[in-house]
Amino acid sequence: MRLSQYFMxxxxxxxxxxxxxxxxxxxxxxxxxxxxxxxxxxxxxxxxVMKNIEQIVREEQNAAGxxxxxxxxxxxxxxxxxxxxxxxxxxxxxxxxxxxxREMLYGPTNEEVITEIFGAAIKSYRHLPKNxxxxxxxxRDEVRPRFGVMRxxxxxxxxxxxxxxxxxxxxxxxxxxxxxxxxxxxxxGLQAIPMRADTGPIGGDMSHEFIILADTGExxxxxxxxxxxxxxxxxxxxxxxxxxxIVDEWTSLYAATDEMHDAAAFESAVPEDRRVSARGIExxxxxxxGDNYSKPLGALVTTPDGDEVAVQMGxxxxxxxxxxxxxxxxSHDEKGIIWPESVAPFKVGLINLRSGDDACDAAxxxxxxxxxxxGVEVLYDDRSERAGSKFxxxxxxxxxxxxxxxxxxxxxxxxxLKNRRSGETEELTIDAxxxxxxx
RNA sequence: CGGGGUGUAGCUCAGUCUGGUAGAGUGCUUGCUUUGGGAGCAAGAUGCCGCAAGUUCGAAUCUUGCCACCCCGACCA
Numbered sequence: 370m371r372l373s374q375y376f377m378x379x380x381x382x383x384x385x386x387x388x389x390x391x392x393x394x395x396x397x398x399x400x401x402x403x404x405x406x407x408x409x410x411x412x413x414x415x416x417x418v419m420k421n422i423e424q425i426v427r428e429e430q431n432a433a434g435x436x437x438x439x440x441x442x443x444x445x446x447x448x449x450x451x452x453x454x455x456x457x458x459x460x461x462x463x464x465x466x467x468x469x470x471r472e473m474l475y476g477p478t479n480e481e482v483i484t485e486i487f488g489a490a491i492k493s494y495r496h497l498p499k500n501x502x503x504x505x506x507x508x509r510d511e512v513r514p515r516f517g518v519m520r521x522x523x524x525x526x527x528x529x530x531x532x533x534x535x536x537x538x539x540x541x542x543x544x545x546x547x548x549x550x551x552x553x554x555x556x557x558g559l560q561a562i563p564m565r566a567d568t569g570p571i572g573g574d575m576s577h578e579f580i581i582l583a584d585t586g587e588x589x590x591x592x593x594x595x596x597x598x599x600x601x602x603x604x605x606x607x608x609x610x611x612x613x614x615i616v617d618e619w620t621s622l623y624a625a626t627d628e629m630h631d632a633a634a635f636e637s638a639v640p641e642d643r644r645v646s647a648r649g650i651e652x653x654x655x656x657x658x659g660d661n662y663s664k665p666l667g668a669l670v671t672t673p674d675g676d677e678v679a680v681q682m683g684x685x686x687x688x689x690x691x692x693x694x695x696x697x698x699x700s701h702d703e704k705g706i707i708w709p710e711s712v713a714p715f716k717v718g719l720i721n722l723r724s725g726d727d728a729c730d731a732a733x734x735x736x737x738x739x740x741x742x743x744g745v746e747v748l749y750d751d752r753s754e755r756a757g758s759k760f761x762x763x764x765x766x767x768x769x770x771x772x773x774x775x776x777x778x779x780x781x782x783x784x785x786l787k788n789r790r791s792g793e794t795e796e797l798t799i800d801a802x803x804x805x806x807x808x
Numbered sequence: 809c810g811g812g813g814u815g816u817a818g819c820u821c822a823g824u825c826u827g828g829u830a831g832a833g834u835g836c837u838u839g840c841u842u843u844g845g846g847a848g849c850a851a852g853a854u855g856c857c858g859c860a861a862g863u864u865c866g867a868a869u870c871u872u873g874c875c876a877c878c879c880c881g882a883c884c885a
Contacts (some may be wrong), residue, residue: 380820382819382820382821382834383844385878386878386879405876406877408810419837458809512882515878516880520884527885651885720844723843723844754846755843757846764845775843777844
């Protein structure tokens with residue numbers, strides 16, 4: 370993509386409404402534009418990042434055996450009356466009336482809809498287990514939206530729902546999602562820590578929040594330092610195998626948000642030099658809830674014995690749009706964003722230091738074409754801006770690599786390759802730089 | 809929902825107290841000079857001063873009502 374043609378309205382100054390770093394950088398980098406409180410338009414670059422995140426989520430869900438579908442944003446109030454949540458949900462639910470005076474709502478979550486769909490189609494234990502998910506916009510009418518996309522009212526969420534015959538099978542479904550989540554975040558360059566979450570009236574240990582550490586996190590968290598040194602991607606996962614050992618490995622060490630925190634337990638379980646107390650951002654939540662919805666909504670299956678039982682369910686959410694902000698919170702410096710390569714809108718930012726100069730234009734044109742042909746996504750800054758503003762913009766938008774060509778280096782046939790994260794730069798020939806980036 | 813605050817150029821903000829032709833910086837346009845970390849000079853364009861009613865000869869400024877947005881708290885993916 371040539372920057373001269375790309376819609377990327379960057380700002381030099383920070384709009385006054387933005388407080389936290391991800392919000393400031395997303396506005397300054399031209400990734401989003403606020404439409405109204407807690408509701409954003411996603412401009413091309415922000416949209417690209419969100420799509421990259423979504424794709425990682427999708428791949429890992431599929432690998433774990435979940436099947437993608439799509440449910441509507443607008444739901445019927447009647448369905449929610451059956452589950453009893455229409456009145457319980459309160460003002461966070463955006464209620465709508467259609468032209469026939471029918472009560473509708475903009476879905477804040479999808480348990481009712483999926484349970485109805487499942488219940489209408491699946492009647493026998495023979496068709497279990499199932500795990501269905503979608504990636505869809507949700508709306509929760511927060512009293513006070515803030516932090517940009519981290520806590521908007523409208524947000525994109527992946528929510529999966531598992532259906533099993535009994536609680537033991539439900540645990541296996543839960544474990545698959547648990548491990549898939551670890552992998553999903555790791556692929557985005559995040560170290561997410563599963564923390565026990567409140568299971569409410571159901572009880573048990575089958576609810577975890579996935580938390581990443583960031584100074585601007587909304588809640589205080591406490592955990593063992595070992596979590597920060599683990600790499601779940603190192604081993605291959607067979608989702609058909611028993612995943613309990615891996616789950617145990619990730620749940621045996623102390624990790625809790627402030628609501629679940631027990632200072633005495635923390636101190637006895639974790640040696641002093643391994644204790645981490647920090648702030649965290651919740652980027653996912655998994656929950657096993659048994660027959661809470663299947664019972665009232667009549668999602669019953671026949672058992673091998675011929676009995677009818679309500680199906681055992683779990684739900685598994687990942688805040689996709691929130692992750693865009695969360696990744697920035699976890700990965701930035703004073704100049705701007707630092708994208709992990711897996712979610713970066715482009716891999717390389719190609720900077721032509723003097724657009725209009727024949728040698729620079731030719732060298733950049735060649736590099737742009739060859740990288741593009743090699744399947745490398747390049748944002749080519751061909752604008753006739755000054756070097757300083759090109760560097761500043763490129764640092765702000767945080768592409769992993771900056772490839773810089775100017776008259777000075779090109780005299781010797783050299784270009785400069787800079788790693789955004791480390792700041793290291795290297796002078797290379799054009800061919801060497803291309804080889805490096807295309808590999 | 810309680811408390812506080814702000815609405816003036818794309819963005820950051822002055823001007824409001826004390827009513828009298830709408831301002832600055834930045835960004836934008838044009839030209840020249842520049843060109844390796846947000847350039848210099850010159851010329852230019854840009855506003856229902858959040859909306860509505862009122863007071864007044866005259867309202868960005870005073871009064872009333874409304875709307876929007878932000879911050880703190882309580883609440884949440």
